[in-house]
Amino acid sequence: MAAKPKTVVVGGGIGGCTAAIALHHAGADVTIYEAAPVLMEIGAGINVQAVAIGVLCDLGIPVEKFHDPAQGDGILTSQVEYYTKDGIFIAGEAVGLNAGASHPQMSVHRAKFHNTLVAECRRLLGEEKVILNSSFAGLEKSEDGEEVTLFFKTTDKKEDLPPVTCNFVVGADGLKSRVRAALLGEQEPRYTGRTIYRGLCQVDQVSGDGNTVHLCGDEVGNFICYPISETQRREGKFHCNWGFNATRPHPGGQESWTALAKVEDIREELAAMGNNKFGGVTPLEMAERTEKIIGWALFDRDPLDSFDFGIVTLLGDSAHPLLPFGSQGATQAIMDAEAIGICYQNAMQAGTGVRGCVKAYSDLRCEVSGKVVLANRNMGSTAVLRVVNEKCKGMEFEEKKKWCEENGKALHDEVIQSYRASMPKSVRPARTPASS
DSSP: OOSSOEEEEEOOSHHHHHHHHHHHHTTOEEEEEOSOSSOOSOOOEEEEOHHHHHHHHHTTOOHHHHHSTTTTOOEEEOEEEEEETTSOEEEEEEOGGGGTOSSOEEEEEHHHHHHHHHHHHHHHHOGGGEEOSOEEEEEEEOTTSSOEEEEEEOTTTOOBOOOEEESEEEEOOOTTOHHHHHHHOOOOOEEEEEEEEEEEEEESSOSTTTTEEEEEEOSSEEEEEEEOOHHHHHTTOEEEEEEEEEEOOOOOSGGGSEEEEOGGGTHHHHHTTTTOOBTTBOHHHHHHTOSOEEEEEEEEOOOOSOOOBTTEEEOGGGTOOOOSSTTOHHHHHHHHHHHHHHHHHHHHHHTOHHHHHHHHHHHHHHHHHHHHHHHHHTTGGGHHHHHHHHHTTTOOHHHHHHHHHHHHHHHIIIIIHHHHHHSOOOOSOOOOOOOO
C-alpha cells in the first residue's frame, strides 16, 4: 500500500465535505465524488448543535464564516421554546453560548452552510478534487483486500466514467446510499409513519429575541419554526424556516418520497394550532406565505452492528439516518467526520493503516450513533410535547396552563435535558492549556 493511502469520499453533502476536511487535516490524500451535476442553492433551514460547530472551528472554519451576513448569514441560536398545540408555554431550553457552551448552536440555511464547507474543500483539496456529476455505480475489492476499484456514471447522461482505484472509501451518500447497498445489499429503509412539510417565508417582525427556535403541537403533529438570516434579524425581520411533522400513510414508491405539497394538505392541522403565534404569525399563516412547500416522507434504518467493512466505511445518513428531532442530522454527520479524521491520524501514526482507522472509527461512532437513531424514534427532546399531551388529557385550557406552569421545570429536566445529556460528545482529545 502507498505510504499515503488514496482516499475517496462518495458524497459531497455536509457529512462528506466535513469528512474530507478532517481527513485532509489528518494527512490523507482525499478526493470527493458527488452525484449532483451542479451544486445548487436548494434546501431549507437546519439547526447545528454547539458541539458540531466546535468541531468545525477545530477544523479551521471560524464561526464568522457561518454567521457573517456576507457569508453564511446564520443565526446564533439562544433558546428553544416548547408550546402545546393550543398555545400554552411548556418550557424554555437555553442552548449554545446561552447555555454556557464554548461554541454557539446555529440556525442557518442549509445551502449557505453547505456552500461554506464546499468552498473550504475546494481551498484545501483543490478544485480538481471536488468532482461533480459522478453517481456511484459499484465497487470491487482487490484480491489482497488493500485496494478498492470504484465505478461511477455521469448523473445527467448515465455514461460510464473511468474506474477509480483507491485504498480507503468513505460512503457519505445519504439515506439511499449506493455504497451501503454495495456493502450490505439492497435494503429498503424503514418508513416511520411521518411526513415533514417544510417551507421558507418572510415575517415582518422577529419572534422573541430573534434567535429563538419555537416548537408546538403533540405526538400526532408538531410544528417548528426558527430564523435563518442574521441580516434580516438585524433589520428586525424574521426569515422563517418552518416544518410541520405530521402522521401520514406510506407514500408509495421512492419517487414519491419527496414531493411538492399544497397548503390544503396541512390547512386543517395547522389551523388547530392557531393560538400559537411567532413573530405575530400563526403556523397556518406561515404556510400561506410560503411560495413552495415540500413534503418529505421520513425514513430511518435500524442501527448497524458495525461501520467496519475493512477499507470501506459509512458516515452520516448512509450509516445512521435520523428522524428530524433534536437537531441531530447534520450534527451527528459532523461528529462522524471528526471521529474519522482523528482515527485516521492515530492509525497512520500507530502503523495500523486504513483498517486500523476504520475499526477505531466504528468502535467510536457505531454504537453511540445507533442510540441517537433510537432516541429520535421516541421524538428526542420534542417528546416533551407528547408527555404534556398525555398528562393533560381531558383538562380545560386554564387547568392545563396551570399544570404546565407548575411542571415546566421538571419537564425541562426530565425530558429535554435527559435527551441532551444522552447525546454523543466530541471525541477530540482535550487540549492542555499552555504553561505561562
